[in-house]
Amino acid sequence: MYPEMTPADLSTLDRSSPVRAAIAARRSTKRFSEQPPSRAQIEALLQAAVCAPDHGQLAPWRFAVLQGDARGLFADALADALRSRMPEVADDAVAREREKAFRSPVLVVVSAHAEPHPKVPVVEQWVAVGAAIQNLWLAAVEMGLGVAWKTGNAAYDGRVKRALGIPEEDAVIGFLHLGVPLASAPPRAPEAASRTRWL
């Protein structure tokens, strides 16, 4: 029924398709330029995000965009949260934690506001937010921008959520660093075959 594909075929996406070219090119950005993306670009990315599949059209995604000095809010929250979790933590570790907020000119904090629903389990609402992040990321690649998706302890820390105005009951799905990429993660060749059964 399906043409047989070799492992090489499976790890190679047809780059003449713009969507698959963006999928193939997507890598985590390791270093960002200080040049911030424009407001119009950020809005276009958020618009791409909210086109994600969304069971029940509940729009469970929430976005907080931090740029410029507003990133200090996040830096302070990261530092406070780390000190609360580890009261003996060294000052240089706190300084490194603060620096995370300034890795990129823009941060998009993506959270999920999931509510009990008769037909849409909470996990499906979270997954929709993950799909929104992927839409945003691929659109960013297509625009020449880069993303790094981070979570870590801070994502699950109520102090960080409070500082960012995220309700306690909402889930942080990702801290997205966004900007013009200067360095990206090395290429890799993921393959689907070993994780696929054809029935």
Ligand SMILES: Cc1cc2nc3c(=O)[nH]c(=O)nc-3n(C[C@H](O)[C@H](O)[C@H](O)COP(=O)(O)O)c2cc1C
């Ligand atoms: C929900 C989620 C949370 C993640 N959190 C982190 C993180 O805290 N730190 C990190 O280095 N990578 C994190 N990653 C993984 C990276 O974003 C990245 O996708 C992965 O390292 C593979 O590299 P690539 O994006 O270049 O393919 C996370 C990915 C997902 C899906």
